[in-house]
Amino acid sequence: MKSSYLLINFLTILFPILLSFDSRVRFYESWKYTFPGLLITGVVFLIWDYLFTILDVWSFNPDYVMGAYILNLPIEEILFFITVPFACIFIYECLNYYIKKDLLAGVSRIISILLIITCITLLVMFYDRVYTLITFGLVLVVLSYVEFFQKANLGRFYLAFLVSLLPFYIVNGILTSIPIVMYNDAENMAFRVGTIPFEDHFYSMSMLLINIRLFEYFKSRKTISS
DSSP: OTTTHHHHHHHHHHHHHHHHHHHHTTTGGGHHHHHHHHHHHHHHHHHHHHHHTTTTTTTOOOOGGGGGTTTTTEEEHHHHHHHHHHHHHHHHHHHHHOOOOOOTTTTTHHHHHHHHHHHHHHHHHHOOOOOHHHHHHHHHHHHHHHIIIIIIHHHHHHHHHHHHHHHHHHHHHHHTTTTTTOOOOGGGOOOOTTEEHEEEEEEHHHHHHHHHHHHHHHHHHHHOOO
16 A cells, blocks of 8 residues: 555654643653754764665665655655654653653663663674664664763653664564565564564664654753743
């Protein structure tokens, strides 16, 4: 069905938008801090995405997209970088509201160090795979910067990421099982969780981390100016 990818985008963002008007979380009031980060991160990842189509890292099944393309990318893929981060930031804000205690604060530094070691190890092992190299390289740089230079406590981010894995497995599972997005295993580790390439988890992590840090940055600027 040509509208499959578009429908996935629609369903991904539908409930976060509707629930944004919940009288307790009131996430709609934070939209103005969300969209600048979505724009900045979206540009970065769309450039990445475009290059990956040129390098044959992945491609899109024409049977499941509407047929409108910008720079080799179906319009649905461009929407993906709005709908998915928006939904993840919504999850992050809901968790912050309903779970007052930072449950992972005491182990966030340990998690970060283990992730950094994992990234370095996989970069050494799979330096010749484009998707693996770029994905773990970005996570390594962004995570190291946030953890050691910004000295941020990432406990709440890690909790949000863990919760976001549930919709991640649903959305990415559909995209990779049909498949709508087709991966060239010569450019990744060729290890999958179900039908999802292992790198996708870290691709999602870097996208979510950048978006949340920008979200917090724009929100803090408003607080200071007030």
